[in-house]
Amino acid sequence: MFVVIASDCTPGVIIKAAQALKDGHLVAFPTETVYGLGADARNEKAVNRIYSVKGRPQNHPLIVHISSVDQISNWGVEIPEYAMKLARSFWPGPITLIVKRGEFAEDFITGGQDNVGLRVPSHPIALALIEEFEGIGGSGIAAPSANRFGAVSPTSADDVKEDLRDYLAYSDLILDDGPSSIGVESTIVDCTKNEPMILRPGAVTVEMIESCIFRVISPYVEKNEVRAAGSFTSHYSPSAKVLLGKLTQAGDGFLAMSHIPTPKGAIRLASPTNIEQYAQILYGTFRSGDRQGLQRIVVVPPEGAGLAVAIRDRLKKAAG
Ligand code: TXA
Ligand code: MG
Numbered sequence: 001m002f003v004v005i006a007s008d009c010t011p012g013v014i015i016k017a018a019q020a021l022k023d024g025h026l027v028a029f030p031t032e033t034v035y036g037l038g039a040d041a042r043n044e045k046a047v048n049r050i051y052s053v054k055g056r057p058q059n060h061p062l063i064v065h066i067s068s069v070d071q072i073s074n075w076g077v078e079i080p081e082y083a084m085k086l087a088r089s090f091w092p093g094p095i096t097l098i099v100k101r102g103e104f105a106e107d108f109i110t111g112g113q114d115n116v117g118l119r120v121p122s123h124p125i126a127l128a129l130i131e132e133f134e135g136i137g138g139s140g141i142a143a144p145s146a147n148r149f150g151a152v153s154p155t156s157a158d159d160v161k162e163d164l165r166d167y168l169a170y171s172d173l174i175l176d177d178g179p180s181s182i183g184v185e186s187t188i189v190d191c192t193k194n195e196p197m198i199l200r201p202g203a204v205t206v207e208m209i210e211s212c213i214f215r216v217i218s219p220y221v222e223k224n225e226v227r228a229a230g231s232f233t234s235h236y237s238p239s240a241k242v243l244l245g246k247l248t249q250a251g252d253g254f255l256a257m258s259h260i261p262t263p264k265g266a267i268r269l270a271s272p273t274n275i276e277q278y279a280q281i282l283y284g285t286f287r288s289g290d291r292q293g294l295q296r297i298v299v300v301p302p303e304g305a306g307l308a309v310a311i312r313d314r315l316k317k318a319a320g
């Protein structure tokens with residue numbers, strides 16, 4: 001694999017990366033949520049490499065990243081008006097819309113389902129890469145989070161390297177633009193029915209969705225039927241055992257908001273001062289706990305609505 005650091009992400013590098021995608025190679029790239037592992041969404045062989053590099057089961061659908069709402073009609077059909085409203089309001093940004101699949105969305109992207117997940121990321125490098133790729137005849141970059149299956153998502157290029165260095169090929173690329181600004185994966189909204197349904201909470205919150213479409217929607221339900229959105233218990237977890245709000249033992253890692261004092265004998269891993277910061281540092285904190293060889297990480301989940309809902313969701317999944 002070949003790593004390009006942020007300061008070197010010149011237009012020339014973006015052109016090279018887009019060409020690599022076109023040639024069937026993989027390109028890991030920064031997004032505002034987490035780092036993605038990209039492949040040409042219309043190239044079955046390239047997409048299959050995502051599954052083998054991640055060690056991910058084939059029937060898990062992939063999100064297709066497009067450059068703007070104008071590209072939606074190639075990938076989705078019969079898109080309800082509320083979904084178009086969400087797309088126009090929140091794209092580019094951290095929201096993935098699941099819509100009935102269109103001509104370009106083949107079984108190897110959708111896992112055989114009749115719908116497809118679409119997102120326009122707002123990170124400038126991600127957007128430049130997608131635009132450049134579309135400019136040379138590509139359309140859509142399939143990208144799951146760039147981690148091995150079941151592990152936490154990477155929020156830096158170093159995380160991607162750590163997870164995937166043994167699986168990527170020399171001709172694959174990693175674009176490095178420092179830490180992800182949001183730190184948890186996009187909000188996923190099922191837009192295939194009359195009413196939108198949140199499958200995975202994220203930085204676009206239920207409150208934001210409701211005020212965009214002027215209606216109340218069902219709150220996020222933790223266990224849903226859809227084969228997706230981290231429905232495996234092994235998802236989003238570090239090697240250390242994650243315990244929520246439990247009493248600590250000596251030597252446990254500890255993560256809580258800054259106003260909560262460190263219990264005696266515990267090892268403070270992070271002290272976020274607000275919810276946004278909590279999301280940003282969450283996965284990096286798990287990874288640092290693992291690097292320190294901790295057996296257990298005790299976490300005090302944040303309270304409240306908004307982004308705290310997404311953090312509690314990931315914490316619950318990490319705690320299995
Ligand atoms: O923020 C994000 O969404 C990041 C960045 C890279 O864009 N991507 C990401 O992808 O988190 P991934 O594959 O790690 O997580 C997407 C989740 C998976 O659990 C997948 O099964 C589900 O969304 N998913 C994708 N397409 C779907 C579909 N058509 N229907 C239901 N679930 C879907
Ligand atoms: Mg993932």
